[in-house]
Amino acid sequence: MKRGGLIVLVLILAAGAVSAVWGITTRERALAELTKETREMAVVTVATTKPSKGAAAEEVSLPGNIQPFTDAAIFARVSGYLKSRNADIGSHVKTGQVLAEIDTPDVDQQLLQARADLASAVANAKLAQTTADRYEDLMKTDSVSRQDLDNAVGGLEAKKAAVASAEANVKRLEAMQKFRVIHAPFDGVITARSTDIGALIGSGNAAKELFHIASMDRLRIYVNVPQSYSAAARVGTETSIEIQNLPGRTFKGKLTRTAQSIDTTSRTLLAEIDLDNPGGVILPGSFAQVSLKVPGEATTFRLPVNALIFRSEGLRVAVVNNGVIALRPVTLGRDFGNTVEIVNGLTGNEAVVVNPPDSLAEGQAVIVAPAAEPKKPQP
Secondary structure (H helix, E strand, C coil), X not given: CHHHXXXXXXXXXXXXXXXXXXXXXXXXXXXXHHHHHHHXXXXXXXXXXXXXXXXXXXXXXXXXXXXXXXXXXXXXXXXXXXXXXXXXXXXXXXXXXXXXXXXXXXXXXXXXXXXXXXXXHHHHHHHHHHHHHHHHHHHHCCCCCHHHHHHHHHHHHHHHHHHHHXXXXXXXXXXXXXXXXXXXXXXXXXXXXXXXXXXXXXXXXXXXXXXXXXXXXXXXXXXXXXXXXXXXXXCCCEEEEEECCCCCCEEEEEEXXXXXXXXXXXXXXXXXXXXXCHHHCCCCCCEEEEEEECXXXXXXXXXXXXXXEEECCEEEEEEEECCEEEEEECEEEEECCXXXXXXXXCCCXXXXXXXXXXXXXXXXXXXXXXXXXXXXXXX
């Protein structure tokens, strides 16, 4: 009886141990499955696209600023009152043509005084010459001392220097007096007039612009070329120019010079196009749309706009590599609306994430969603 009870007790203990082991195993299996499901649910699912390959841009359109080839503000060199005016806004003038004349009473009086000073200096020089000659004759008979002769000769040299100074002052004032007549420095058109007859004309720090003249037969067009296209902005590159107020007309020009330096603020290269303007059809100051021909030396790619990631460190795109995210820096080219041009940073074989979440980080594991199958047409 005792042996049978012992066997029953052993069986009960064995059954309890088996039940405990089974329960622990079941709980561990459930915990592992729950952990796996949690991890799978934590992994972000993303949609990807491949960059579409395209040839480098053959032509890029850029805004241009049209300026006169030669442009000058005309100021007065002498003070006075405007006596006459022979040009107004829009007047076509030739080189050397008289634009205006200034009445200069102050300079005129200074010139008269300078001429009188010159005459006085000449008279003093003549007297000094006579005195020096007389002392030289007296010196031969020892009638004067050597010191008296040296004083006379020195006085003569001083008087000659005074004559030279007076002559220079007269010439200076005569040159100043010539500035009372204002001439056109080159052929052009008067684009501004800031004075009229009887107005007080100042010079120096008090000078005020009288006229503004611009040459119209040849123009300069300034274009800021983005850094990504700066290598294509070579001297001699052909351009097409369209102007808003001249619809339907296209003007041809060539790039003639560049700044040879990228502006650190705008990251652009300043380029200049010279354009002939016979008849003055194109007005300086106009806005121009310049089409710059870019040689097809490099390959670019296109991506949807919603694939771009804007971060503080710069523009990025998210690329999936073996289920892991890599953030690639890229350089933008042209904007085509729904798509943008990528000129640097891609090879074309990448799987680029579309609509990436803001929390996407370098090295993050993701699941790539299967591509949607195209819908079959309804019969």
